[in-house]
Amino acid sequence: MLSLRFAIPTANTLTPPKIKPKPGLVVQTAWNQTDLFPSLPKRYDYKLQAATTDLSVAGDIPAEEVVELPAELSRELLPKHVAVIMDGNGRWARQRGLATSAGHEAGVKALRELIELCCQWGIQVLTVFAFSYENWIRPKVEVDFLMSLFERALKSEMESFSRGGIRISVIGDSTKLPTSLQKLINEVEETTKHNSRLQLIVAVSYSGKYDVVQACRSVAEKAKDGQIQLDDINESLIEQELETNCTEHPYPDLLIRTSGELRVSNFLLWQLAYTELFFAQELWPDFRKDEFVDALSSYQQRQRRYGGRH
Amino acid sequence: MPSHVSFIMDGNRRYARKNKLKQVAGHEAGYFALLSMVTYCYELGIKYVTAYAFSIDNFNRRPEEVQSIMDLMTEKFELLCRKDSVVNGYSIRVHVSGNLQLLPQHSRDAANKLMSLTVNNFGLLLTICVAYTSTDEIIHAVEKCCEEKWVENDGRTISLADIEKRMYMEIAPDLDIVIRTSGENRLSNFLLWQTAKSYLYSTSALWLEIRIWHLVWAVFNFQRYQLLQKKEE
Numbered sequence: 001m002l003s004l005r006f007a008i009p010t011a012n013t014l015t016p017p018k019i020k021p022k023p024g025l026v027v028q029t030a031w032n033q034t035d036l037f038p039s040l041p042k043r044y045d046y047k048l049q050a051a052t053t054d055l056s057v058a059g060d061i062p063a064e065e066v067v068e069l070p071a072e073l074s075r076e077l078l079p080k081h082v083a084v085i086m087d088g089n090g091r092w093a094r095q096r097g098l099a100t101s102a103g104h105e106a107g108v109k110a111l112r113e114l115i116e117l118c119c120q121w122g123i124q125v126l127t128v129f130a131f132s133y134e135n136w137i138r139p140k141v142e143v144d145f146l147m148s149l150f151e152r153a154l155k156s157e158m159e160s161f162s163r164g165g166i167r168i169s170v171i172g173d174s175t176k177l178p179t180s181l182q183k184l185i186n187e188v189e190e191t192t193k194h195n196s197r198l199q200l201i202v203a204v205s206y207s208g209k210y211d212v213v214q215a216c217r218s219v220a221e222k223a224k225d226g227q228i229q230l231d232d233i234n235e236s237l238i239e240q241e242l243e244t245n246c247t248e249h250p251y252p253d254l255l256i257r258t259s260g261e262l263r264v265s266n267f268l269l270w271q272l273a274y275t276e277l278f279f280a281q282e283l284w285p286d287f288r289k290d291e292f293v294d295a296l297s298s299y300q301q302r303q304r305r306y307g308g309r310h
Numbered sequence: 311m312p313s314h315v316s317f318i319m320d321g322n323r324r325y326a327r328k329n330k331l332k333q334v335a336g337h338e339a340g341y342f343a344l345l346s347m348v349t350y351c352y353e354l355g356i357k358y359v360t361a362y363a364f365s366i367d368n369f370n371r372r373p374e375e376v377q378s379i380m381d382l383m384t385e386k387f388e389l390l391c392r393k394d395s396v397v398n399g400y401s402i403r404v405h406v407s408g409n410l411q412l413l414p415q416h417s418r419d420a421a422n423k424l425m426s427l428t429v430n431n432f433g434l435l436l437t438i439c440v441a442y443t444s445t446d447e448i449i450h451a452v453e454k455c456c457e458e459k460w461v462e463n464d465g466r467t468i469s470l471a472d473i474e475k476r477m478y479m480e481i482a483p484d485l486d487i488v489i490r491t492s493g494e495n496r497l498s499n500f501l502l503w504q505t506a507k508s509y510l511y512s513t514s515a516l517w518l519e520i521r522i523w524h525l526v527w528a529v530f531n532f533q534r535y536q537l538l539q540k541k542e543e
Contacts, residue, residue, distance in 0.1 A: 209470060209506060216452045217468045223456050233453055235445050262531075266506040273445060273499040277510070307367025307498060 067120035070293050077300040079253030081125040082118065083275070085267055086111065088259030088283030095283075101145050106285035108153055117292055118198050119164060125199045125249050129267045133173060133207035150204065151181050158188050165197030171243035172206030199247050206243075208269030215241035215270075244271055251275065254299045256292075258284045276302050312486030312532050314358035315351055315525075316508075318500055319344060321492030321516030328516075334378040336518070341386050343518050345396055350522045352400050352434050354529065358482045360437040362500045366409065366446055380417050383440065387420035391427050401433030407478040408442035409450065437482055444502035451476040479504055487532050489524065491517040509535060 069075055086107055093103030111128065118126045131146060154168075161168060170185045177185075218241040222228050228237070244250035252268065252275045260281045264272060278295045280287060319340055326336030344361055351359050363383070369376055390397050390404065397404055406421040413421070421440070454476040455468050474480060485501060485508040493514035497505065511528040513520070 209503065212448060212503070213468070213470045213473060216448065216455070216473060220452060220456050220459075220468050230453055230456055233449055233456075235449060238445070238449065238452075261535075262510045263508060264506065264510070269502050269506060270445060270448070272497060273443070273502060275496060277495040277497075279495070279510075302494070306370075307365045308370040 069121055072293060072297045073121075074300060075122070078121060078123060078296065079276075079299055080123070081127065081247075081249045081252045081254075082123055083127040083129070083252035083255045083268060083272075084114070085129045085255070085257040085261075085265065086284040086287075087257060087261055089285060091259060092283040092285045100142055101149075103285060104146060104149055108149065110285050110287055112157075113288060114292060115166070115198070115200060117289060119166065123198065125201065125247050125252075127201040127203060127244075127252060127268070129203045129206070129265075131172070131204045131206070132266060133205055133210065134266065136176065136205070147178050147181055151178075151184055154181075154184050154188050158191065161188075161192055161200070162195065165195045167192045167195040167199045169199060169201045169246040170204055171201060171211070171246070172204045173210070174205065176205050201244070201247065203267065206267070208264075208266045208272075211243050211268075212238070212270050214243075215239075238270065242270060244268070254278060254295065256280060256287075256295050258282055258287045274304070274306055276304065311355050312529060313356065314360070314483050314485050315356050315487045315489065315528075316360040316362070316485050316501060316505075317344070317347060317517075318362045318488065318490040318498065319517040320490060320494055322518065324492060325516045325518040333375060334382060337379055337382055339518050341382070343520060347520065347525065348402065348434070348436055349396070349400065350525055352402070354525070356434070358435050358437070360407075360439060360479070360482065360485070360501065362439045362442070362498075364408075364440045364442070365499060366412065366441055366443045367499065369412070369441075380414050383413075384417045384420045387417070387424045391420075391424050397424075397428055397431065397436070401431040402428065403431040403433075403435050404428045405435060405437045405481055406440055407437050407447075407481075408440045409446055410441060412441040435482060437479065439478075439500065442478070443499040444497075445499055447478050448473065448503065450478070474503075477503065484508070487511060487528050489513070489520075489528050491515055491520055 069078075089103035089107040090100045091103075092106060093100050096102075115126065130150065135146075136143065168188050170189065174182050174185065215238050219228070219233055219237050223230055223233060239245070239250060242250065251271050251273070255264070255268075255272060255275045256278045257264070258280045260279065262279055264277075268275075276299050278298055280291055280295060282291050322336035322340040323333050324336075325331075325339070326333050331339075348359050364379060368379075387406075389395060392398075396402070404424050406425060410418050410421060417440075451473045452468070455472050458476075459468070459472075479501065482504075484506070485504045487509045488497070488501070488505055488511065490496075490510070490512045493512065495510075495512045497510075509528070509532045511524075511531070513524050515521075515524060
């Protein structure tokens, strides 16, 4: 009846890191994560650019390039699946006296850079929490802007993703999305389904709890119809019904959340059982290559025991 | 004030090694650390405390260690059954959450005895998760749903409320704060369902090094977040 998880522990003492981690990087603790009086970010002039349809910044994602990793990182210890909660666009815009929309646009640029890095460094799956089921209660103006931003981003990136070998999958309750966006999502998923360099999973209108509920529902229906016995219900059956069944690696090795919030906010509930969590202080638009290297470096220091022996 | 705080009590073996003690001594001392934290929570007015004592994954450890933990558990459950124990002093109701069928008979009996003896206590609910993983809890709830719905002959499909009602942790509200010791930043299959919106606090102190000011700091940051949320609304 029970399927125990006998995951092979990936003890990372085999390849010691070349460089000692900087203080405050190894395993974030609340003592250095949450300051009582955090210093304000440096002010700099940011010219608001009119929103354009084309969000490409640095050109196409280079195809199949072998790129050397930063010195602190070890290729064997890279996570296969990285998940990101892209928090802080609104705060970033407010700090600069800009509209929230400018924050979201800046967030898209940061995401694009992260996608490129994942491609270059050989990370196989990247899951991003773009829009939670709970976000529907935000002001209509913001929600409408976000929906149109998704559409524009998908349209402008579709060709570039195709050329770069990126497969797009979208998870979440798509019935609440505008019809035009639903159609575009289907088109993009179909066009990129054979790509294999990086799988980008975008969670839109997604709730971790509802993902589990719908998986349980499917399994229960199968049991009711006699396709499976009650005793056969185990973790792997549920896993096959979760929305992350679109990938071979449904469980993130590393979850990164930006903007200093210490919570998972109903993102990937079941799938996060053994995920290493990394909480970054930076707001999402400021999360760039250096910050990603910090997160990966912290991940590589960790001993994953999965409840077993040392 | 948060209503539900949980502890992932990590680091007993490391503490034992650091202080040249036997491993089981580390776990025994961990039990006393838990009791201290529970009394601090009681004084702060926190009504629900949950502790991750033993995961289903921990059965993978050396058999001698598993055996010694089971024996320790039985001993401590029986100790708490005594009239002069701290649970009666503070009117603490103890609930043991998990797949108790996986426990040896003596531990299961001791757990059931403690639960029935304290069922009418109303000061604080202490839930101890033993032979527990969140994924197992969800599967168990689904199986129960299937069994009960077939008996009722109900045509409805399973809802979120149906699953929640049948979880081991149905007895307590959603978690406000998760405190994990010994510096690890992961949930380890603990209360995944209930921590969807919780504040996650990780401290590098080992479980036996935890003090009241860790708890106070976690509560303070939780309250700060609540205030910020209210301001934004």
